[in-house]
Amino acid sequence: MNGMGIGSIRTIQYDPFPRIEYEGRVERARRLMTEHAIDALLATSEHNLRYFIGEPSTTPQQTTRPRFLLILSSADPVAVVPEGIDQFYKDTTWLKECRSWPSPNPKDEGVSALARAVCELLPEHARIGVELGAESRLGFPAGDFLRVADAIKPRTFVDASDPVFTPLRMVKSPLEIDRIRTVCGLVSEAFENLASKLRLGMTEREACRQFEFECFSRGVEKTSKIVGVSGRGGYTRPYGVPTDKVLSDGDVLFIDAGCLFDFYWSDFDRHFAFGAADPHTQDAYQVVWDAAEAGIAAAKPGIPICDVWSVMSAVLNGSNNRGTATNIGRMGHSMGLWMPELPSVQPDDKTILKPGMIINIEPSTSYPSYFDGSPKLMLHEEVVVVTETGSQLLTSRAPRKMPAVAI
Template identity: 40%
Template sequence: MSAQRGFPAAEFGARLERAQRQMAAAGLDLLLLTTEPDVRYFSGFLTQFWQSPTRPWFLLVPAEGKPVAVIPGIGAPAMERTWIEDIRTWASPNPADEGLSLLAETVRELAGEAPRIGIPSGPETHLRLPLAEYDRLRGLLGGATFRDDAGIVRALRIVKSEAEIAKIGTACEIVSGVFEDWSGWLAPGMSEREIFRRFKIACLEAGADDVSYLVGGAGPDGYGDIISPPSEREVQDGDVLILDTGTLYDGYFCDFDRNYAIGVPSDAVARAYRTVFAATEAGLEAARPGATCADLFNAMAGVLSADGAGAGNVGRIGHGLGTVLTEWPSITASDRTELVPGMVLTLEPGLEYAPGLMMVHEENIVIRDGGAELLTRRAPRDIPVVT
């Protein structure tokens, strides 16, 4: 069953209440939000128009009261369908004043002449505002103090509500079914480009909103590159194919992969697949409240190293997941982020089993009081064989 689309106003009210409580503790008068996932988290404003870099968008979270949107006029109808009531607009594009004077006026109205403004500025954040425009805004608000948001937004977004988890779970269910029904989109002799195209179509037909991320590759006895676009090369006996997708349902991503052997796999391929499967099992067992991301890394890396392999060259073996394909935290040996119920993560162990040849496996989980709950349907224990 698909998760209900959208959120009730009470969901946004609860997010706002938690943010304002933490703002008071951190001594902040306003949060200034400028990126799609942060604006959407507090407003519900869902649109693909963010792919256009022409216009800036602003959402102000005050110490009291509901958020205020300061946005280009073209976005007003979509924002009016959210729970946001105070929507202020300007005619854009307008390079001479791209909403900054209206934003400054609104800041002063909400928080006075000397507000303490928090902006998310930790790892995996960006401002989405030209440096010159940011300098101009600071000039317009000469009495304001701009500072880091004390990690408030990240702390809120890292723990998902049940409604958010249901959306990620729906995306996982849709794509799990497509992966399992591989005979409908995969056969020897097809080109990588055709496989990618047919896979995306299958996901859309199964109920996904978009397949905005699909990477992978295939090669004789394995693959070494899993982030480049597909080629016209035809898959053939002896190949190993991986597809890794971030597919969307109502603004929330799944992110997992599946591997396929074209014809009977070699012993090295079969063994590498079983190793990453076992590493994922170790991650599932270790993913409990109170553990850290480093604990997860060590559990999975221990299985890889016991089989004579390292933890691959991607720098981590999993990450957070939600409104962005990859979110904080990272599953690395040095990440001490503590796992708490409601966190959604990927487990993504990978290894190099021969020079230049990789095997990567990925599942999506949510942390519960009793441990990890799979959101994806578990991959087969042995690599599927396509004939």
């Protein structure tokens, strides 16, 4: 990948994925389809369309002009898309066959066109896999989905998220890992440079806009999720958009950033103390840093992901923690073309780690404020890829001591 600057904004050049990458994904999907007696897949979400054909649209999937991709058991995939999008697909993807309908047409937004294609291409008792399972969604209205389901009978729709889409996308290819490594590296550099740009008296919004500028100046393409929360002696929640709250001495600023490069995500956070961090905050930071270190070391091929949760839980529940492990629901997840993706770092998730899986290591603890004893939160996140022998960091490791902003 090569970079070039436009003013103070850097653009990183890269080669698009080759056709063989997409054809390999389709073939792996077909093997899973055969294993689960699924005759065809219907992909409708923008993430699955990008995964299988490199759908290059920069906007989220819109229900006004939905797009459908039929992956058949043997023949080439067929797109059913609005007029105009068919030419767009022919110009920008590897697909050979696109069927279309005049759009927008609220009374029949692709329903008849999709039903007709399904009936022509698939036998009467075909089982068609769609995005119905955990952490998935359809890219067209539920009412239209029900109308298509009725029109194609006796063919039936079945869930393909759990048996096909999720396990297929869970293991990333070397090219996908390269995209994620790139964006994680760029955001790591932005975080590392941010402390010197922060000043007492800034607002949360100003601090986060400065961070976004640091990202764009290095080559990040989108900053899709920027959480910025702060508080004296710590923060109380890991969610929320930055506000006009002024950052003062004793405050801790938490920034959790989800950024994109060629549609692939990074997602991790960093902390900044305005003035020296108080003893309770610094102790909590160290405990969570140690828990993340344990999680990184535990992420190895062949183990259930719940083991990663267990080693982090042991650190958080140890004697060095003046607080308690939190119950946010999990201590990490995966990511790729979407964030988050399965599996989750939870005590009941038995997914076996495999080389090529991306794991966000994300332990957290609750601790009492140094100033008034009120509950505060400390959450830390790093990104690793599982390798043949262990795991490799894709982020630059956070410093052991929380960075301080000079007063």
